Amino acid sequence: MNNHWHEQIQRYVNGQASPAEAGALQAALNQDAELRALYLDYMNLDVALSAAAEMMTVTEDSRTHIAAIPPTTIWSLVHSWRWLGATAAGAALVILVLFPWHRPASPAHHDIIAAIASTQNAVARLTVESPPLFPAWASPTDSMFNQPRILKFDL
Amino acid sequence: MHDLNDQHHDQFLRLFAAHEPALRTFVRSLLPSLADVSEVMQEVAVVLWQKFAKFDATRDFRKWAFGVARYQALAYLRDRARDRHVFDDELVGRLADEAVAAGPRHEAQREALETCLQKLPAHQRELVLSAYTEGTRMDELAAQRERTAMSLYKLLHRIRQLLLECVRRTVARE
Numbered sequence: 001m002n003n004h005w006h007e008q009i010q011r012y013v014n015g016q017a018s019p020a021e022a023g024a025l026q027a028a029l030n031q032d033a034e035l036r037a038l039y040l041d042y043m044n045l046d047v048a049l050s051a052a053a054e055m056m057t058v059t060e061d062s063r064t065h066i067a068a069i070p071p072t073t074i075w076s077l078v079h080s081w082r083w084l085g086a087t088a089a090g091a092a093l094v095i096l097v098l099f100p101w102h103r104p105a106s107p108a109h110h111d112i113i114a115a116i117a118s119t120q121n122a123v124a125r126l127t128v129e130s131p132p133l134f135p136a137w138a139s140p141t142d143s144m145f146n147q148p149r150i151l152k153f154d155l
Numbered sequence: 156m157h158d159l160n161d162q163h164h165d166q167f168l169r170l171f172a173a174h175e176p177a178l179r180t181f182v183r184s185l186l187p188s189l190a191d192v193s194e195v196m197q198e199v200a201v202v203l204w205q206k207f208a209k210f211d212a213t214r215d216f217r218k219w220a221f222g223v224a225r226y227q228a229l230a231y232l233r234d235r236a237r238d239r240h241v242f243d244d245e246l247v248g249r250l251a252d253e254a255v256a257a258g259p260r261h262e263a264q265r266e267a268l269e270t271c272l273q274k275l276p277a278h279q280r281e282l283v284l285s286a287y288t289e290g291t292r293m294d295e296l297a298a299q300r301e302r303t304a305m306s307l308y309k310l311l312h313r314i315r316q317l318l319l320e321c322v323r324r325t326v327a328r329e
Contacts (some may be wrong), residue, residue: 006319036249037253040250041257043184044264044265047263049287124259
């Protein structure tokens, strides 16, 4: 099909065709089945492009809508999820405390308990105190706890 | 009774949805402007639903719907006295018959369009979709792109021809 008819069909569908051009197109369409198929294919393309443009507009609108949600709202949503998580964790903790599972301790479990107790005792027996960060005279609060001794002289 | 109405409604919706794209293409082929198509299609849907109760289920819904669409499109043009570019009855009848027959081909072409649009350079794709966006005025679109309306039309013609050749080639290969 030559470019002339492509051009004429498009002028017709755009409403640009003169009455003479529309008449010539009609005469050609009446005689030529291949040209009618081309004409109908152009109409189908026209409708499909319109649908594609509408789809694009809808997609862009939904994107714009999401982008238009103020950051404070987004953060409040995030915070609400945090609260939900915290509430769930709290509820789980309460359940664990109120309804502890009493399972028979395995030998390995006993070993672990013994090791923890031994470590705690060892820590308690430690007598070495950690050295003070500052000397007593440099501490601003030392005088509050250790009252200065006032030397008294019996005269 | 309520179930019967629901079934009737569902049956109509299924049939109408299946044939709506082909009907729209046919209505478009009779109207000089894309803007008129939605209005006529609304009328077509209303009339088909109103008459569906009397529709003989053994008949071909597609042919029946095309008959209604043809009548509604021509009535629309007559009411608006915009029939100076309307094709004669003989050609309209041929187009209706051939549009029914071309249904599967047109469906395949519509599916191929997405791929063909992606093959266009981005600026051409954006231009053609902008031109088809509802409410777009071609003179404003031309001004935005610092072109004359005529040169914009020529560019759109070229893009549409490329797209049509692409979808036809794609469908022929399948």
